[in-house]
Amino acid sequence: MHLYSYVVARDYGFAPNPFGGVCTLATCKPEIRQRADVGDWVAGLTSAADRATLGFVYIMKVDEVLTYDAYWNDARFQLKKPSRRGSVKQLFGDNIYHQSPTGVWHQADSHHSLDGGGANPRNIANDTRSHGVLVGRRFAYWGSAAIDVPQEFLNFNGHSIRLNRGYRSKFPDEFIRAFVSWFESLDAQGFIAPPFMWQRQRSTWARPQT
Template sequence: MTVWSYKVARDYGFAPNPFHGVCTLACCKPLIRGHANIGDWVIGAGSKANGLWGKVVYAMIVDETMTFDQYWNDPRFQVKKPVLEGAHKGFFGDNIYQRDGSVDGFRQANSHHSMRDGSVNTDNLRQDTQEDRLLLARQFVYFGANAVTPPQHIFGHLGEPFPRDVRTYKSYSPEMQQAIKDWLLESFDWGLRGLPEAWGNAIEGKRT
């Protein structure tokens, strides 16, 4: 059971999307989405840009994987399709891809990952669909703007910085992985424990 750790450069509640009782990683991070297995942990760390460097933004234990088409068509996840006229939770819906006959092979719904005029953002589409696979977790803790700092008295003696400021991903030694799991499971009530950091400045229609 691997612990994957990476930097959440922008925390909008889109990648990951922690709403409606399921934490989903459906966009960005194709390497993690392509290789993480059921039972693996995925941990998102804050960035210097959002003022959360060295903190844990969220953690999820993967319990299901599916393709974009499966996600798009699954009745359970229609609520995760973007509603651009709604509140932030709807605007940042991450159920945005389905296969079609186009050159790129996928249709991108108007969403946070589209261009400002609603047209397809081909850069985001190509990155997101490098892996036709997304990760889901019912067991997760999402801190968002309330991101937490790991205690050094637990991790300092293990000789590995946690979390590391890496954009792609980092896995840890078995000892460190167990310490990370124990700390998160024993120290917090899991579930939605905060709102996305960017919502403090976000407005309807903002895209990055």
């Protein structure tokens, strides 16, 4: 069992996507999506730009790892395909990639597309460095109501979940056991509060490069 921590630099409800009773990480962070396996844990931390004190945007246990094509075709996840004419949740759908028989990547009009809906080559190149989509049913997504990181995990015998960029995964077993035990003690489950960026004017939302 491994624990991966990283900073959710732009919390739009896109990466991760916590809707529909399932938390998915299908874009961004290709290194984590490449390495994480069933039974591992992923913790998304708040950015310094969004919150003065370090908090958790979400925590999830990985229940499945799907390929992009499997995710795209799976009947369970059709509601996670984006729609510009649907609800705000649908606007940030993360089920956006599939390949043609010749291996060409197709990107649905989405948060990672260019203005106007065209495919964004830079985001395609970054996202598809890993074909893995992480799926978690045991999760808590706090979003704009992020909870503080306990001091215990900021200095746990010299190990800290805190980081500035990239991701962290080299935690000792005792750190991971303590972390999972703490999380389970919260009895938190599912979508709890809207994404941080939804507090801003909708007109200021953009499709950021990642």
